[in-house]
Amino acid sequence: MKSESTSRVLLQGNEAVVMGALAAGCRFFAGYPITPASEISELLSLRLPEVGGTFIQMEDEIASMGAVIGASLAGVKSMTATSGPGFSLMQENLGYACVAEVPCVIVNVMRGGPSTGLPTSPSQGDVQMARWGTHGDHPIIVLATSSVSDCFSITIRAFNLSEKYRVPVIILSDEVVAHTRESVALPGPDEIRVVDRIAPSVPPEWYKPYGTNNRGVPDMAAMGSGYRHHVTGLIHDEKGFPTQNPKEIDQFQRRLHEKISKGFGEIQVIKSIMMEDAEVCVIAYGSVARSALRAIKEARNQGIKAGLLQLITLFPFPRKAVDSVLRQCRVAIVPEMNMGQICREVARVNQTGTRIVKHNRVDGQLITPEEILKYLVKV
Amino acid sequence: MREEAEIIRQEYLRHDKKFPHVWCPGCGIGIVMGALLRAIHNLGLSKDEVVLASGIGCSGRMPTYVDFNTLHTTHGRSLTFATGVKLAKPELNVISVMGDGDATAIGGNHFIHAARRNLDITAIIINNSTYGMTGGQYSPTTPYGSKSTTSVYGHVEHAFSIAELAVTAGASFVGRGTVYHASHLDKLIGQAIQKRGFSVVEVISNCHVQHGRRNKLGGAVEMMQSFKENAVTIGKAAKMSPDEMADKFTIGVLTDIDKPISTDEYRRIAQKAQRKADQVARTKVKNGVKRYEE
Numbered sequence: 038m039k040s041e042s043t044s045r046v047l048l049q050g051n052e053a054v055v056m057g058a059l060a061a062g063c064r065f066f067a068g069y070p071i072t073p074a075s076e077i078s079e080l081l082s083l084r085l086p087e088v089g090g091t092f093i094q095m096e097d098e099i100a101s102m103g104a105v106i107g108a109s110l111a112g113v114k115s116m117t118a119t120s121g122p123g124f125s126l127m128q129e130n131l132g133y134a135c136v137a138e139v140p141c142v143i144v145n146v147m148r149g150g151p152s153t154g155l156p157t158s159p160s161q162g163d164v165q166m167a168r169w170g171t172h173g174d175h176p177i178i179v180l181a182t183s184s185v186s187d188c189f190s191i192t193i194r195a196f197n198l199s200e201k202y203r204v205p206v207i208i209l210s211d212e213v214v215a216h217t218r219e220s221v222a223l224p225g226p227d228e229i230r231v232v233d234r235i236a237p238s239v240p241p242e243w244y245k246p247y248g249t250n251n252r253g254v255p256d257m258a259a260m261g262s263g264y265r266h267h268v269t270g271l272i273h274d275e276k277g278f279p280t281q282n283p284k285e286i287d288q289f290q291r292r293l294h295e296k297i298s299k300g301f302g303e304i305q306v307i308k309s310i311m312m313e314d315a316e317v318c319v320i321a322y323g324s325v326a327r328s329a330l331r332a333i334k335e336a337r338n339q340g341i342k343a344g345l346l347q348l349i350t351l352f353p354f355p356r357k358a359v360d361s362v363l364r365q366c367r368v369a370i371v372p373e374m375n376m377g378q379i380c381r382e383v384a385r386v387n388q389t390g391t392r393i394v395k396h397n398r399v400d401g402q403l404i405t406p407e408e409i410l411k412y413l414v415k416v
Numbered sequence: 417m418r419e420e421a422e423i424i425r426q427e428y429l430r431h432d433k434k435f436p437h438v439w440c441p442g443c444g445i446g447i448v449m450g451a452l453l454r455a456i457h458n459l460g461l462s463k464d465e466v467v468l469a470s471g472i473g474c475s476g477r478m479p480t481y482v483d484f485n486t487l488h489t490t491h492g493r494s495l496t497f498a499t500g501v502k503l504a505k506p507e508l509n510v511i512s513v514m515g516d517g518d519a520t521a522i523g524g525n526h527f528i529h530a531a532r533r534n535l536d537i538t539a540i541i542i543n544n545s546t547y548g549m550t551g552g553q554y555s556p557t558t559p560y561g562s563k564s565t566t567s568v569y570g571h572v573e574h575a576f577s578i579a580e581l582a583v584t585a586g587a588s589f590v591g592r593g594t595v596y597h598a599s600h601l602d603k604l605i606g607q608a609i610q611k612r613g614f615s616v617v618e619v620i621s622n623c624h625v626q627h628g629r630r631n632k633l634g635g636a637v638e639m640m641q642s643f644k645e646n647a648v649t650i651g652k653a654a655k656m657s658p659d660e661m662a663d664k665f666t667i668g669v670l671t672d673i674d675k676p677i678s679t680d681e682y683r684r685i686a687q688k689a690q691r692k693a694d695q696v697a698r699t700k701v702k703n704g705v706k707r708y709e710e
Contacts, residue, residue, distance in 0.1 A: 065504055086686035087693035091503045096529040100496040103489065103526075107469075107500020110487065111508070115500070133490050260485040260501060261508045263464050267430075267480060269488035278434060278480060 045222050050188045050215040051076035051118075053223075054144055054208070055084060057192030058116055060229055063142070064090035065115040067104035069097055069123055073157040073212045074146040077118035098123035102130035106139045110268060112259025114196060118144035121163055122153060124170070131205055132171035133270045135293070138203035138247070138255065140234055142195045147211040147323075149401050158401030159212040161323055164378040167207045168352045174290070176297040178206045178304055179352040181322040182214050186221040191349065197232035198304060202296055203254050209351065211374070213324040213403050237264060246277045247289070253296030297353060305355040308347040309362075311337065315344025317416055318366045320359065320383055322348040324403060325372050331406035336413040343413050354382045363391040368416040372396040372404050392416070420454065428453045428463070430483050438477050440548075442636025444595035444621030448542050449478050451598060452511070455606035467510045469498045471518040473549045474623075475542045478513050492523025495530040495539065502535050506679045509609060510536075516543040517555040520576050524556070531585035531614050536677050538608045539616045541578055544623035552626030563630045579618040583671045588613025590670040594620040594643040597667060607669070613677050620647070620665065 048056070054077055058066075066081040068074075082092040091108070095101040101117045108115040119127060124145045134141050149155025150162045163170075167179045178198055182188045188210065195206040237244045237256040246266040247255050258264030271279040272286050280286060297304065308326075311333055312318065321329040326347040336343035346362045348355060363369055363383070369391055371380040380395050387393060394412055398404050429435075439445050456466060466484040470476040472491035479486035485508070489497045498512045519527050519541045530537065546564060547553045554564040556576045563570060579592040589611040593601040601619060608615035622628060622639035633639050650668040653661060 065500070067500065083689075086682070086689040089686070089690065091682065091686075093499070093503060095496065095499070096525050099493065100499070100526055100529070103493040103496025104500035104503070106489075107487070107497035107502075108504035109500070110497075111501045111504035113504040115504075129490055130493060130496075259505075260467055260487075261465060261505050265463060265483060265485050267486045267488065269480070270490055271488065276432075 045220045047218055047220050048185050049076065049218045050182065050185050050210060051146070052080060053185045053188035053221070054118070054192050054210070055080040056223070057189040058142070058196065059084060059088060060189075060226070060231070061114065061193040061196035062231055062233065063114045063116050063196060064088065065105065065108035065113045066090070066117065067093045067095050067101040067108070067115070068117045068119065069095055069101050071120045071123045073148060073215050074118045074120050074144065076215070077144060098126035099129060102127040102134075102143075105141050106130060106134050106137070109139045109141050110260050112262065114140070114200070116142040116144065118146065120146050120148050120157070121150045124163060124166065128171040132173055132175060134205040135171065135175040135177060136173070136270055136272070137268050138293075139205070140199040140203055141205050142192070142199055142208065143205060144192075144208045144210060146215045147209060149399075155401045157212050159324060159374060159403050160399070160401070161209070161211060161325070161374040161378065163209065164351060164375060167209055176204060176294050177352060178202070178204055178297070178350070179209060180206065180349055181209045181351050183323050183326040183347065184214065185217060185219045186223065188214065189221070189223055193229060193231070194306070197230070200232050200234045201254070202300055202304075203234065203257060204297065209323065211323050236262070241265070245275045247273060248275045249288070249292060253292050253299055301353060304350060305353060305358065306349040307355050307358045308349060309358075310345040310347065312344035312346060312362060312365070314342055316342040316366055317368045317370070317413055318344045318346055318362050319370045319372065319409060319413070320346045320348065320362070320379070321372055322351060322379065323374075325374060328404050328406045329372060329409050332409035332413060335406065335410050339414065341413055348379070351379065354386075356386050359383055359386045360388070363387050364389050366391060368392045368394060370394045370396060370409065370412045370416070372398075372409050374398050374404060420457070424450070424453045424457060428457070428482050430481055434481050437481055439474060440625045442622070442624060443474070444544065444619070445475055445478065445542055447595040447598055448513070448540065448601070448619050448621065449482070451601040451605050452513070452540065453482065454602045455609060458602070459606055459609060461509055461609075465508055467498070467501050467508050469494045469501070469510065469512045471514050471523060473515040473518050473547065475513055475515040475518065492518050492521070492526065494518070495523065495526045495537070498537050499530065499533070499535060502537055502679065503682075506536070506683070511538045511540065511609065513540045513542065516541060516545065516557040516578065517547045520556045520578055520581065528581070528585040531582050531587040531616065533678050534586065534588060534614045534675060535679055536612050537614055538611075539614070540605065540608075541616065541618050542621045543578055543618055544621040544627060546623050546627040548623045548626045552623075552630060558627075562627070564627070579616065579670050582616040582618070587616045587671065588675060589615035589672050590618075591616070592618045592620065592665070592667050592670065594647050594667060595622060596640045596643040597647065600667070604669070611672070613675065
């Protein structure tokens with residue numbers, strides 16, 4: 038694993054996640070073994086001690102998520118990685134990270150579900166769960182990777198967003214992306230932008246751990262840095278203490294949402310490919326987006342004006358970008374390895390009556406370019 | 417004593433908006449909090465270096481009231497958060513306060529694994545034999561035959577003995593005290609905090625409102641009286657027959673052993689890994705390769 042920008046390296050998606058995490062400054066990992074995410078644990082157990090970080094294998098995924106939050110509160114960038122069954126167990130403390138605004142990154146290498154499901158065939162079945170899995174009305178950021186080089190850059194992006202907005206960021210990978218080995222050119226260390234949480238600059242007695250500012254993101258003091266404060270999963274006031282005051286509760290809940298909506302421009306990332314003159318488009322994410330890319334190129338060869346809107350950010354849903362392609366195209370094809378979890382978001386945005394065609398595969402097999410091409414030819 | 421109480425009130429309690437506390441009159445949790453604060457004060461620990469974590473339930477509210485780095489986590493998970501904090505900043509004194517249901521039902525798995533793992537964390541478990549905050553349902557330490565709001569005909573299961581569980585799971589230090597024996601508790605908690613390794617103090621406490629009332633055990637005073645009568649020091653218990661010990665329980669230090677602490681061990685292997693990695697990096701830098709991690 039060389040890391041210079043000039044040469045290409047042969048990497049697996051899970052390995053690229055690890056390199057991205059280390060490059061972003063991740064120095065703590067807690068996890069529990071699960072296929073197809075285990076390579077992330079294994080590699081970090083090797084690499085973290087080398088760079089002064091800490092790896093721990095906990096007794097389950099509930100504990101992993103707890104330890105990740107604890108380490109982040111102590112000032113260390115932290116992450117975990119899992120798959121569907123483990124992701125289910127993490128939902129409890131994921132909600133804690135949302136309400137206590139603790140930066141952390143959770144990688145879910147999706148496999149077929151529900152329950153133990155299909156170990157370990159690819160799936161995109163956890164999309165809505167990533168958005169709504171933990172209880173309560175919470176904001177969260179969900180990113181999807183489609184290739185090995187994505188795994189590197191999106192992991193860095195995930196840490197940066199998490200640190201900047203004090204919000205857990207979920208990376209949805211899938212078994213295909215995680216285990217595909219490909220030759221990638223990674224950016225050099227100097228080309229990588231790393232964002233760190235902002236520490237308070239006021240004296241400790243003035244510090245409000247959940248105070249409002251124009252960003253809506255409070256400054257974050259690490260435990261042991263002299264800024265003694267209280268952190269709780271209860272709805273709290275600006276000082277972090279539980280509150281039952283309707284005004285304070287309302288302010289808090291709205292701030293949680295607004296801090297994300299203020300950052301839409303930066304958070305919502307999409308890739309538009311051959312969309313300039315497209316009449317039909319494919320809206321896809323994850324490994325399916327790669328098949329879609331191949332399909333639109335083939336369609337273009339056949340004279341069909343096809344384009345691809347690849348969603349990198351799944352949530353907050355990039356409504357604006359989707360709206361604009363739906364206005365532009367006659368037909369939008371939404372292929373997914375689930376029964377239509379993003380398609381329902383697309384349909385929700387569709388105000389112009391654009392025809393939306395679903396293509397769903399739930400047999401544990403990946404969606405091929407040929408399948409998507411068939412739709413492009415038909416419509 | 418009075419002077420000490422005043423220092424503790426001024427130095428360690430968060431007065432602004434946090435009081436009155438949620439605990440019922442006569443509750444034992446306040447006594448445990450007092451013992452904890454006295455122990456911390458007597459050890460001369462800096463408030464900035466103390467992390468107090470808790471789970472959910474009546475005991476879970478303790479961190480709210482005291483001026484440390486405080487962490488009120490999810491139900492049963494206090495030790496998992498504490499583990500993350502300790503690993504990220506081993507120099508901090510990490511203390512986790514839990515209830516019996518919190519630590520040994522929903523958090524039971526975390527509890528035994530924390531003991532096995534042997535991080536330098538102190539766990540204080542306030543055992544009042546019930547889920548007080550939710551209305552008096554039976555917990556893993558509710559005695560056989562007892563009545564609770566979910567065992568109205570008498571409890572058909574058997575209770576955990578928390579301190580013995582901790583010993584078996586591998587804790588370095590395990591002590592048991594009661595809220596009646598308050599100055600003994602100060603000492604026990606002090607020893608536990610000082611102990612390098614995973615230390616546990618089980619505190620037998622009273623929930624006269626939920627547990628005592630339903631089982632005709634009297635009010636706070638009567639329950640404390642029973643702790644006084646039924647607690648036997650470990651030395652004394654060794655000389656008593658099983659029949660004599662039938663309704664009694666031991667207090668004191670159950671175990672105090674030294675074994676490698678996993679944070680120390682990890683630091684040792686990390687230094688080795690770092691040296692090796694630095695060597696590789698130096699060769700790479702010579703060849704013009706940069707590392708991401710710098």
